[in-house]
Amino acid sequence: MEYKAVRGVEDLIPPESLKFEKVVSTFKEVVERGGFKEVILPIFEEARLFTRSVGEATDIVQKEMYVFEDRGGRVIALRPEGTASAVRAYVERGVYAREPFTKWFYVGPMFRFERPQAGRKRQFFQAGAEVFGLSSPGIDAEVIKLAQDVLRRLKVEATLEVNSIGCKECRPEYRKALLVYLEKKLELLCKDCKERFSRNPLRVLDCKVEGCREVVKGAPKITDYLCRECREHYEKLKEYLKLLKVEFKENPLLVRGLDYYTKTVFEFKSDKLGAQSTVLAGGRYDYLVEELGGPKTPALGFAMGIDRVMLLVEEEREEREGVFVITRGEEAYRKGMEVVNLLREKGLKSEIDHRQGSFKAQMKAADRLLYRFALIIGEEELQNGFFSLKELSTGKQEKIESLKELLARL
RNA sequence: GUGGGAGUAGCUCAGUUGGUGGAGCGCCGGGUUGUGGCCCCGGCGGUCGCGGGUUCAAGUCCCGUCUCCCACCCCA
Structure with a gap:
């Protein structure tokens, strides 16, 4: 094969592309109901x-x-995630000055130069939602609930974990306490963690x-170090989640890989995906x-990994639909095109x-392409001025006298 | 970036100690000269991932390389 898609990117052709569409449209329907706009x-x-946004020290930025440099000498990056652009647009367009609060969603490809694996491609797709201008834990609960609704409607089973990682006030306190503790145990840690100890101890x-x-x-535990505000926020969040009947597990060890998170973080995980188990996450x-x-x-906000969700969504069998026109001879063919x-x-x-x-070949195509009806126009039909309409699922065939009758019959 | 496994027809995979590459599914056609699915028959379809080496001879052995998969790492 002379030409191949480059490493880590893949084509979605039917029926995979239909599944993609299903995931995206389900996501859109759910978040739109919650007042989000694209x-x-x-x-x-x-x-x-x-x-700046994801964090200098994160792996995403580091490696x-x-x-690349564009022809105008600008240093450009293919987006590795969606939140940075959303925030940039929100600020650049002055949206904060026009609306009391803002709910946005987006869908599209992201790019990360990683070693490809199932559920981890170099071009992958995310559907994300962001809320600006609201600080109440009620909106945190609502957003998590919407995320869960998306997965539920797609029949994706995933468990929800939540945590709070504090704010500028309390996280440094915790960090300090953690460093003191880890320093004593440094020898017991793996090589990577010794590295993390100095660079990003929470990890x-x-x-x-x-x-x-x-x-x-x-x-x-970080939850023991939260400041009053963060603690109350977290407590309220858990209350509201219960109110909305969202089941969750508290995980005090849940930390996210992006630097910008504060307070609420959450993650939906599936146990059917191997190592790349996070299906949707945010904070x-x-x-x-x-x-x-x-x-x-x-x-x-949160982002859902569309590719990963697709691995968990069952293929829908297509319903028979529409009319496949079968003809013989030039005159019938012309008539068929008009119909x-x-x-x-x-x-x-x-x-x-x-x-x-042959009629056989055409009939076979009508069946394989999942048409509901085959409309036959042959010599006999042409001569006597009628159509034969066959319903594929039952095999029953009937005479149709006119186009009007055909339209009424369908 | 590290470690392991795998690449043979469109798909899933057989292929013996190195000796002229197969099956099932799918596709096209025929059996039924105007009718799909089930059955039977036939056909199309392969640079055996790519490059090099060993050999009289390589899908098979050796080296390199690319891609996929799994794990680490990272993250959605």
Whole structure:
């Protein structure tokens, strides 16, 4: 094969593409019901936008971004996630000045230069939702509930974990306490965690290595260090989740990989996906709008991994629909094309077999393409001025005298 | 970036100690000269991932490389 899709990217052809559409449309329906409106955001941005928002020290920025210089000398990055662009647009367009609060959603490809694996591609798709201008834990609960609704409607089973990772006030306190604890156990940690100890100690908490997990068991918990405001926010959130009948598990070890999160973080995981088990995740990011040049604005959001969700969605069998026109001879073919055209104008799905093969071949196509009806126009029909309409599922065939009758019959 | 497994027809996969590449499904056609699904028959379809090496001879052995899968890592 001379030409191949590049490593880590893949084509979606039917029926996979139909599944994609199903996931996206379900997501849209659910969030639109919650008052969210769609934004179409650029696929590339200045690289420094992501460095600033996602975090200088994160792996995404350090080694996974597609960065290049464009012909004008700008340093560009293919977006590795959606929130940064949404916030940038929110600030740049002055949306905060026109609306009391803002609910946006987006769908599209993201890019990360990672080692490909099932559920982890270099081009992958996310559907995300963001809320700006609301600080109440009630909206946190509502957003989590919407996320759960999306997964439920797609019949994707996933467990929800929530945590609070505090704010500028309390997280440094916790960090300090954690460092003090970890320093004593440094020798017991794995190589990566020794590294994390100095760079990003919170990430030691979700290390998978047995020895580290042992150490972590005795570590101080962030929830014990939350300031009054964060603690109340977290307590209220849990109350509201119960009110909305959302089942969740508290996980004090849940920390996210992006620097901008504050207070609420959450994650929906599936146990059917192997290592890449997170299907949807998000949290609050109350400082990001300000950091990107906007006014102080509380915000939160989540992103769903469409590719991962697709691995868990069952294929829907298609319903038989529409009319497949079968003809013999030039005159019938012309008549057939007119009929197809008419049916489409009337809003019906219809095709004609342009191959002009045997009736058997054409009938077979009507069946394989899952048409509900085959409309036959042959010599006999032409001569006596009628159509034969066969319903594929029952095999019953009837005479149709006119186009009017045909339309009435369908 | 690290470690392991795998690449043979459109798909799923057989292929013996190296000796002229197969099956099932799918596709096209025929059995039924105007009718799909089930059955029977036939046909199309392969640079054996790519490149190099060993050999009289390589799908098979060796080296390199690319891609996919699994795990680490990371994350949605």
